[in-house]
Structures are given as structure tokens and as C-alpha cells.
Amino acid sequence: MTTPTLRPYQLQAVAEIRQAYQARHRSVLFVLPTGGGKTVLFSHITRETAARGNRVCILVHRAELLRQASASLDALDVPHGLIAANRSMDLSRPVQVASVQTLARRLHHIPPDFFNLLVIDEAHHSNAGTWARVLEHCRAARVLGVTATPIRCDGRGLGEWYSAMVLGPTPAELTEAGFLAPARVLAPPIGFDTSGLRRRMGDFDMSQAGQALQAGQAMGDCLSHYRRYLDGQTAIAFCCSVAHAEAVADLFQRNGVAAASIDGRMGPANREYLLAELGAGRLKVLTSCSLIGEGVDVVSVAGCILLRPTQSVSLHLQMIGRCLRPQPGKQAVILDHVGNILRLGHHLEEREWTLEGTPKKDREKAPSVKVCPQCFAAMPSARQTCPDCGHQFTPERRELQHVEGELVEVQRREAKREQGQAQTVEDLIAIGKRRGMKNPRGWARHVMAARQAKGQWRKVA
Numbered sequence: 001m002t003t004p005t006l007r008p009y010q011l012q013a014v015a016e017i018r019q020a021y022q023a024r025h026r027s028v029l030f031v032l033p034t035g036g037g038k039t040v041l042f043s044h045i046t047r048e049t050a051a052r053g054n055r056v057c058i059l060v061h062r063a064e065l066l067r068q069a070s071a072s073l074d075a076l077d078v079p080h081g082l083i084a085a086n087r088s089m090d091l092s093r094p095v096q097v098a099s100v101q102t103l104a105r106r107l108h109h110i111p112p113d114f115f116n117l118l119v120i121d122e123a124h125h126s127n128a129g130t131w132a133r134v135l136e137h138c139r140a141a142r143v144l145g146v147t148a149t150p151i152r153c154d155g156r157g158l159g160e161w162y163s164a165m166v167l168g169p170t171p172a173e174l175t176e177a178g179f180l181a182p183a184r185v186l187a188p189p190i191g192f193d194t195s196g197l198r199r200r201m202g203d204f205d206m207s208q209a210g211q212a213l214q215a216g217q218a219m220g221d222c223l224s225h226y227r228r229y230l231d232g233q234t235a236i237a238f239c240c241s242v243a244h245a246e247a248v249a250d251l252f253q254r255n256g257v258a259a260a261s262i263d264g265r266m267g268p269a270n271r272e273y274l275l276a277e278l279g280a281g282r283l284k285v286l287t288s289c290s291l292i293g294e295g296v297d298v299v300s301v302a303g304c305i306l307l308r309p310t311q312s313v314s315l316h317l318q319m320i321g322r323c324l325r326p327q328p329g330k331q332a333v334i335l336d337h338v339g340n341i342l343r344l345g346h347h348l349e350e351r352e353w354t355l356e357g358t359p360k361k362d363r364e365k366a367p368s369v370k371v372c373p374q375c376f377a378a379m380p381s382a383r384q385t386c387p388d389c390g391h392q393f394t395p396e397r398r399e400l401q402h403v404e405g406e407l408v409e410v411q412r413r414e415a416k417r418e419q420g421q422a423q424t425v426e427d428l429i430a431i432g433k434r435r436g437m438k439n440p441r442g443w444a445r446h447v448m449a450a451r452q453a454k455g456q457w458r459k460v461a
């Protein structure tokens, strides 16, 4: 039997989740960035819970996630049943992996107190009606929701379903510890305007976006930027539609870069072949409009090319996460041609998750990212020097004299960031003096005391 060694932060998460249940929370939400190993973590919790004589159901909303969870349980030697369309149920197994749609249709077969624990994968979806039916039916069960982005697409939080939240490490911390690859993030000026795009189901209209991108500057740009920053290396290009993905693959192919597109209509053998070719480096660029939706466990690639504009933080971070699997000496390259990073933020940006969600007034606010005008590197807006090319940004004080609102907010955030980066009392005193405080020493002591009271201290990316 294989016993996985959980990483230190995963062990800590298991302990914190247990504490939350001991504190009488029935529903706990666990947040872990893409690539942090959430499937391994909940599989481990499932095994431990079942070993104590409990019945556990892992709920997923896509066939691929069902396969992924099932494979992860197999790796831990946890026998389990599957609840999915066109299959008969075997409820004698104490562990089940269920498609939420199928389970919701079969709830009349399942006593309300049957399951002791429900694990909800990709829990940011759990507001939808189907999930609600299952959660309300299994009233006796504890609930563990797992997600990288505990936020609904409308910016609301998940407090309706969860009363406690356990936060795993941030993407910056995972990167620092070597569990995610460091990345160069480049956001060249975009050649099309997302403000003209229609909205559908809470995101941009993909067929319209796909057409605009195929007609515009992004086509040429993605080839030239690939050549410049990733030449000869493997990459995934995220596209808007099957036609768009095929056009991009064709463009690379015609210009001597081995490329192919992959989509949901393809048979599994074909898809696995293309992914293996990409993994072996014989295929350089794989284009797709559905790779995230498919939940395919993608091989390690050197970069990702963002050609799919989105308004979903969750999708944004998942796309970038696809190229962050670490390897010795690897520095991933992220090429954003659609403005996602400026719209939704750098993947290392520290995000303040709460069960209440993003306050309404903050939802429309731009993230604190800026792009170097020389080399297009994206970085936290507090940086004075571009880490890639050394470009010096001019101080922004002048601009702030004549602008209110948005820029003032940016300024405040920068001030907070500067303060956050100060490690010692002396650093803080220096900031206090620079800001012309009457009593910088007293202020610095106050800030340090507040930090200690908070008990945790996270580094700014």
C-alpha cells in the first residue's frame, strides 16, 4: 500500500480543518492555489475519515474530475464506488465519488444521514441549485469544500454554505518553497478591446472574442512573442473557440513550429497521444479552448499563451497554473495577449479571501499590477524597478496630485504594500519618517504589535 507523504503545509491544513470541526463548524471551506495538491489532500482526509468507520462522498461536477478523484483514491488503496450516469450504484462501499448531477437525481435512494462527510471539489460552484439540493438533503453530514478561488463569478463569497474557512499557503509562498515554478509574466499591449465584447453567462462572449482575436493583431503577436520568449520550448495556448484554437495551431504550424489543437470532440486516445507528444517536446504548442474545462492532467510545459479573455478569477488562475508545475531550473513564461493579468491580477498577488466575498465597492477595482513599458513584464505596482530589464519607473506622486478616486486607492494599496514589505522596526520607522509622521517610532511599534497580534505574517510577492 502506498502511503503518500503529505507536504508540511498539507499536514497543517489537515490539522486546521480538524480543529474547525472540533469547534463545531459543520461546513469548512479549504483554500489552496492551483497546483498545491488539493486532490491528494482531500483523498487523504477521505481515507482517514473512512478508516474511522464513516461514509464519505466526494462530489464533483465534471466527468474528468470524477476520474481524477477516483485515480487519486486508487493510488491510496481506498476502495470506492462511483455514482455517475449510466452506472449502477454500489452503496456498500463506504467511500463514493459522485457526479453531483447524478447524485441529485438519485437522492431518494439515499437516506439523509447516510453520508458523514461530503467533500466538494471546486467548491466555488457549490452555490448552484443542484449542489444546494444535495447539501440540503444530506443535512447530517459534515461538509468540506475545496477550491483555489473561494468566490462566485459575481464576486460574492461562499458564506451561505460554509461557516469556517481554512487558508492554505498563498501562490507566492508555494513558489518560494519550490512547489510552483517561478514565472516570467509578460503582458504585451493588447490589440483588441474587451470593452466592446458582449457578455454571456457572466463572462465575455467567446465566439465573438474568438472572431475578434483571429482578425486582429494578437495572431501575429502570439507567434512573434512565442519566438522571442519561448522559442523551441513547449507551451499551451488557451483559445476562445475550436475554430480559434485551430487557426492558432495552423499559424504556428505554417511558420515551422510543431503545433496541434485539441478539443472535446476528439477521442481519448487521440487526446492522450497529443498530450504525450507535448510532454516529450516533439509537439511544441498545443492549442485548446477547453483544456481547463476538461480537467486534463496536463504534462509539464514551459509556458502558457493566454488568448482567451476572461472575467473569471478562477479560470484566469487555472490557466496560468497549467504551466507552473516545477522542474529543476525551470522558469515558466506566461504570455498574456488578452489583458487578463491587468484585469484580474498577477497570479502571485496576495488575495484577501473571505466568506463574504469581495466587497461590492472593490469588485470593479483594477488589481495592483503594472506592466513595464520596455519589456512588458507584469509586476506588483509597488515595484520601482522592472525585475526583468531594470527599467526605472518614475515616482507616481505627480500623477496623484490631480486625480482622485481610483488612483488614490492604488496609492493607498501601495502604501500598505510598502509597509508590508518592511521587516523590522527600523524599516518601519524609516517609512514613518518619509511619510512625515509626528511620531514614527510609536507608529512603528504599533504596527509591529498589530502584526504579532494577528499571529501570521505573509510575505508580499
Ligand SMILES: [Zn+2]
Pocket (backbone or CB within 6 Å): 372, 373, 374, 375, 376, 377, 386, 387, 388, 389, 390, 391
Ligand atoms: Zn522591463
